[in-house]
Amino acid sequence: MTQTLPDHRLIDGRNVARRILAECKDYTDEQNNLGRLVSICIGDVPETEVYVRNQARGAERAGLPFEQVNWDANITQDEAKQIIQQMNDDASILGVIIQRPAPAHINIRSLQSAVHPLKDVEGMNPASIGNIVYSDVALAPCTAAASVELIKETGLNLEGLEVVMIGHSEIVGKPAAMMLMAEGATVTVCHHLTRSVAMHSRRADVVVVAVGIAGFLGPDMIKPGAAVIDIGINQITDEDGNFKIVGDVQTQAVTEVAGWITPVPGGVGPVTVAILIRNAIVAHKRQVAAGWIS
Numbered sequence: 319m320t321q322t323l324p325d326h327r328l329i330d331g332r333n334v335a336r337r338i339l340a341e342c343k344d345y346t347d348e349q350n351n352l353g354r355l356v357s358i359c360i361g362d363v364p365e366t367e368v369y370v371r372n373q374a375r376g377a378e379r380a381g382l383p384f385e386q387v388n389w390d391a392n393i394t395q396d397e398a399k400q401i402i403q404q405m406n407d408d409a410s411i412l413g414v415i416i417q418r419p420a421p422a423h424i425n426i427r428s429l430q431s432a433v434h435p436l437k438d439v440e441g442m443n444p445a446s447i448g449n450i451v452y453s454d455v456a457l458a459p460c461t462a463a464a465s466v467e468l469i470k471e472t473g474l475n476l477e478g479l480e481v482v483m484i485g486h487s488e489i490v491g492k493p494a495a496m497m498l499m500a501e502g503a504t505v506t507v508c509h510h511l512t513r514s515v516a517m518h519s520r521r522a523d524v525v526v527v528a529v530g531i532a533g534f535l536g537p538d539m540i541k542p543g544a545a546v547i548d549i550g551i552n553q554i555t556d557e558d559g560n561f562k563i564v565g566d567v568q569t570q571a572v573t574e575v576a577g578w579i580t581p582v583p584g585g586v587g588p589v590t591v592a593i594l595i596r597n598a599i600v601a602h603k604r605q606v607a608a609g610w611i612s
């Protein structure tokens with residue numbers, strides 16, 4: 319009988335998530351009367367479904383009360399802002415996350431700014447995101463923090479590491495680049511105007527990809543032995559007509575060249591969820607320290 323050995327090049331995000339959620343559970347076990355994490359979706363956005371479903375599961379595993387809130391796509395900016403302000407004042411609510419994307423008439427940046435920094439579990443309020451510049455990364459955007467966590471999982475020393483970040487969105491690429499700098503890495507950021515992404519990515523020790531294009535990163539774009547962190551979550555239809563989630567990396571081909579790689583699913587996604595829950599715990603500690611709750 320042949321035995322299938324695990325592929326040690328694959329970084330198991332589910333395992334990392336389990337560890338983080340277990341730490342959160344140790345904390346929640348010691349608390350009584352924890353407020354709930356409120357997760358808001360505006361309109362019907364298929365991209366956020368998996369995320370919110372996994373948030374509910376993660377919260378349950380960590381012993382954190384959770385509430386999913388769906389706002390009608392026609393909600394006005396004023397109404398949305400008012401509800402957020404009420405949530406800021408509601409002691410039974412520990413933290414708030416607003417899913418992206420939102421309908422075109424909603425100014426999502428303004429809404430994220432309305433979430434009080436002490437309840438901003440996603441770290442997307444400009445005050446929270448600004449702290450990253452000061453290397454204060456305790457409440458950072460979840461996916462960016464997940465990428466750093468997964469690079470650490472390889473055992474590579476981040477100090478002096480050459481990291482190429484492909485994608486510079488405000489929610490992923492930019493905060494990830496800042497956080498990697500805070501860890502001592504040398505960071506190059508590529509985007510759609512970069513003349514040759516491959517020229518940069520080929521000399522990196524670690525390539526982090528968040529562009530939202532299935533199969534974007536191929537095996538000829540990395541240095542042999544490099545670590546590849548695949549942030550992309552793209553829904554495609556496979557040969558049998560079934561929906562399937564794939565990343566931005568040609569996982570099978572790149573695994574033959576890489577030293578480490580995060581799979582999709584089972585890589586960055588579960589860790590993003592776990593960090594959101596950990597951020598809620600950080601928010602709780604800060605609210606206690608600020609005298610908001612006891």
Ligand SMILES: NC(=O)C1=CN([C@@H]2O[C@H](COP(=O)(O)OP(=O)(O)OC[C@H]3O[C@@H](n4cnc5c(N)ncnc54)[C@H](OP(=O)(O)O)[C@@H]3O)[C@@H](O)[C@H]2O)C=CC1
Pocket residue numbers: 461484485486487488489490491508509510511512515528529530531549550551552586587590
């Ligand atoms: N795993 C997780 O937890 C999460 C996953 N995601 C996934 O990550 C991916 C990216 O998300 P997000 O950052 O929000 O997406 P955005 O669309 O906001 O950003 C994509 C980035 O990729 C850049 N880009 C686009 N085309 C190219 C190209 N040909 N070469 C180089 N750079 C390019 C864009 O540059 P420019 O701005 O210059 O056009 C932009 O900076 C998506 O698949 C999303 O679903 C997102 C959040 C969380």
Ligand SMILES: Nc1nc(=O)c2c([nH]1)NC[C@@H]1CN(c3ccc(C(=O)N[C@@H](CCC(=O)O)C(=O)O)cc3)C=[N+]21
Pocket residue numbers: 365366368369372416417418419440460461489551563582583584585586587588590591
């Ligand atoms: N404000 C905001 N912040 C976000 O971080 C954000 C967002 N809006 N909008 C949508 C995207 C997408 N996203 C995902 C996170 C985890 C999984 C996830 O858990 N994925 C599992 C899927 C497993 C399964 O299929 O159940 C995995 O990759 O293994 C998916 C998608 C966060 N996003």
